[in-house]
Amino acid sequence: MKAGVIGAGAWGTALAQLLAADGQAVRLWALEAEVVDAVNGSQENPLYLPGIPLSPSIAATGAMADMADCDLLLVVSPAQHLRSVVAQAPAGVPLLLCSKGIEAGTSLLMSEVAQQAQPRSPIAVLSGPTFAHEVARGLPTAITLACEDAALGQRLAERIARPAFRPYLSDDVIGAEIGGAVKNVLAIACGVAEGAGLGLNARAALISRGFAEMTRFGLARGARAETLGGLSGLGDLVLTCSSTNSRNFSLGKGLGEGQAAADLLANRRTVAEGAFTAPVLRAAALSAGVEMPVVDAVCALLADAVPLAQVIDALLARPLRPE
Numbered sequence: 001m002k003a004g005v006i007g008a009g010a011w012g013t014a015l016a017q018l019l020a021a022d023g024q025a026v027r028l029w030a031l032e033a034e035v036v037d038a039v040n041g042s043q044e045n046p047l048y049l050p051g052i053p054l055s056p057s058i059a060a061t062g063a064m065a066d067m068a069d070c071d072l073l074l075v076v077s078p079a080q081h082l083r084s085v086v087a088q089a090p091a092g093v094p095l096l097l098c099s100k101g102i103e104a105g106t107s108l109l110m111s112e113v114a115q116q117a118q119p120r121s122p123i124a125v126l127s128g129p130t131f132a133h134e135v136a137r138g139l140p141t142a143i144t145l146a147c148e149d150a151a152l153g154q155r156l157a158e159r160i161a162r163p164a165f166r167p168y169l170s171d172d173v174i175g176a177e178i179g180g181a182v183k184n185v186l187a188i189a190c191g192v193a194e195g196a197g198l199g200l201n202a203r204a205a206l207i208s209r210g211f212a213e214m215t216r217f218g219l220a221r222g223a224r225a226e227t228l229g230g231l232s233g234l235g236d237l238v239l240t241c242s243s244t245n246s247r248n249f250s251l252g253k254g255l256g257e258g259q260a261a262a263d264l265l266a267n268r269r270t271v272a273e274g275a276f277t278a279p280v281l282r283a284a285a286l287s288a289g290v291e292m293p294v295v296d297a298v299c300a301l302l303a304d305a306v307p308l309a310q311v312i313d314a315l316l317a318r319p320l321r322p323e
């Protein structure tokens with residue numbers, strides 16, 4: 001039996017490499033035939049993870065039926081495609097969900113979507129500050145592994161831990177997912193501050209006040225505060241809000257430089273999840289009665305609805321209140 005990875009973008013490929021670096025067999029499902037050919041033929045994924053030599057023990061496939069001999073499936077598709085790929089996956093196999101986002105139309109978290117798509121499959125979530133290129137290169141990384149079933153969580157943690165890759169166990173699945181989804185929207189805001197030349201004070205303010213928004217929303221959805229303050233929340237927020245290695249931060253930087261969202265989002269191959277999560281999160285926050293002004297500002301910019309200067313002025317002109 002072997003581990004399988006569903007989705008061969010940057011993160012799925014990096015996770016396959018992590019698990020296969022010591023020669024263990026890993027099955028990798030890719031959507032694109034050219035990715036299957038490149039991984040199997042020349043041990044690389046130039047489309048999504050260029051410059052990283054991959055282990056020959058990764059076997060790529062474009063046929064989901066080939067995942068039937070896997071005893072663990074890491075699901076690493078973009079959040080908006082998770083329902084369809086999980087529905088095609090073999091039933092009854094533990095699913096470790098690695099996508100970060102909220103489903104449009106349903107406002108469901110990935111664990112809730114997976115539960116609907118594969119009701120018989122046990123579910124866990126893997127989320128934290130983890131740039132794919134760094135994990136693929138074997139650089140030290142810590143991550144949250146959340147699972148309601150403590151024994152399964154322990155088994156999965158032991159299965160994926162490596163000398164430089166440390167999963168920390170949690171039973172707060174909702175908290176781990178909310179941190180990963182919300183931080184992508186806040187990273188867009190920090191990118192805007194960078195692109196518009198607003199300075200590092202503004203970035204720190206957005207990280208802190210954004211974390212307050214994440215916490216308010218998370219607590220309203222049943223997350224625990226310590227999860228939001230951990231690797232999958234604050235940890236990932238800090239990582240993604242401070243580097244153009246983040247696609248979300250880079251998208252925001254383009255917006256801050258005055259480019260239109262429609263142009264920045266047209267024809268991109270890689271995913272900036274925050275652009276999809278932002279409007280869903282805004283609607284979910286509104287219906288939960290949770291104020292998220294930074295998220296609202298990102299939504300306005302993504303809709304190309306309000307000029308940047310006006311969005312910034314509106315945030316700064318909010319009534320003064322206690323922290």
Ligand SMILES: NC(=O)C1=CN([C@@H]2O[C@H](COP(=O)(O)OP(=O)(O)OC[C@H]3O[C@@H](n4cnc5c(N)ncnc54)[C@H](O)[C@@H]3O)[C@@H](O)[C@H]2O)C=CC1
Nearest residue numbers: 008009010011012031077078079081099100131132270271
């Ligand atoms: N790249 C990273 O460093 C990290 C990414 N993640 C999360 O992992 C998830 C996947 O992101 P990446 O691997 O970075 O993707 P990516 O941006 O590198 O690649 C895009 C992926 O989308 C897939 N795709 C496009 N259309 C599809 C469809 N109709 N059905 C199924 N798949 C489709 C492509 O095959 C490809 O695998 C996202 O939710 C992301 O937030 C989480 C941690 C780190």
Ligand SMILES: O=C(CO)COP(=O)(O)O
Nearest residue numbers: 128129130131246247248
């Ligand atoms: O989730 C990530 C790091 O933890 C990757 O962030 P981006 O999707 O913004 O590149």
